[in-house]
Amino acid sequence: MKVRFWGTRGSIPVSITAKDVRAKIGAALRVARDRAATGEFPGNDVEIERFIDDLGFSVSGTYGGHSSCVEIETGNEDAANEHLLCDMGSGVRAYGQRMMERYGPTRPQTYHVFMSHVHWDHIMGFPFFTPVYIPGNRIVIHGCHAELEFAFKRQQAAPSFPVDFSLLASNIEFDVIAPGETRSVAGITVRNLKQHHSGDSYGWRFERAGKSVVYSTDSEHRLENAEETQLFVDFFHNADLVIFDAMYSLADAVSVKADWGHSSNIFGVELCQMAGARRLCMFHHEPAYDDSRIDSVLAETRRFEEITREASALEVLSAWDGLEIVL
């Protein structure tokens, strides 16, 4: 299995600004200046690429600003025309473009979308997902919310959008799954777990051929509820990858932002350690955080994992638009 992130920002899409770009260029040039003083200034293109790699991600790259959208490439040859996706935040627009480049308008595909919930940041990309306009495509929207269909249709109803849902040319189905029910989709076993969030949300666990990935976003953890914690430990058990809502610091999550429906890096590490998971990928980044802030949260979270490690190491990552993880 391969996981590809198309949108990783929480609550609302954000974009880096001219000021941010200027700061990155300035930081890069200052490093180059210091290198030039020691005679190590990058000369040819290979050296320039290496120089960029050495700058650090918050200078050479960006975590990106699209709201939640994650692709799960199943690797199942028997279902090569079936695609799995979690949520349809603004990141799904670029995903749709990639699929159009790959398959064009004449090779119909099936897209299985698993919805954490129907808050706006998780559905807003749907009207910009080009495959929904192409006849022959099949879009199956899976979720545990009874309002699934209503939420998608309302988003596109006048006066909020020019094209009504009824005019979409693909075959769109809504599949309301009971909480706790296990499904087999495109050769993948899919389980869900109800999470604490305004209007409820659901985590999804995907398994195939001994590999497993958990998508658990927009999920607040009430630390005092030991039974609830155990449900998540079981749900994350031995997962190869846990994609986790680490939007807030622990101090904020248990005080001023309690009941806002999100979790922290600290509890993400603790849950994954208790569950014996292999990788934690922090997700649903706070829109107020810039690249260097997310970078330092990542460094601190890795340090926390190191301090608290008892058994085997947990790899800690921070999701960015474009990140691929091979399981």
Added chain:
Amino acid sequence: MELGSRQVNAITVVAPKGRIDHAQAPLFQEAMKPHVAACTINGGPLLIDFSGVDYISSMGLRALMLIARSVTAQKGTVAIAALKPTVREVLEISRFHLVFKVYDTVDDGLIALGA
């Protein structure tokens, strides 16, 4: 959980020991109750001596948050002192150093709290 406590002038110094993990956190919270209740606008300040604490988990930190909240509501004063280096790191990573006044040593805390 055993909490050693002593009085330095008006200041109550309590000293939890060992690991404040998921199992110990509720016991720590319970043991702190009388000290927290006494830490009001009229009662003396409360200084938590962390020199004997080896580890604190999110549950332990949550217990600290509840202590801070109660004390603030009573207009009392609570602070932490003498954290072991890794425990201090955990407080910083979780941003709890923004919730509590943290002193390097118990003596520093006592002086700052007006002993």
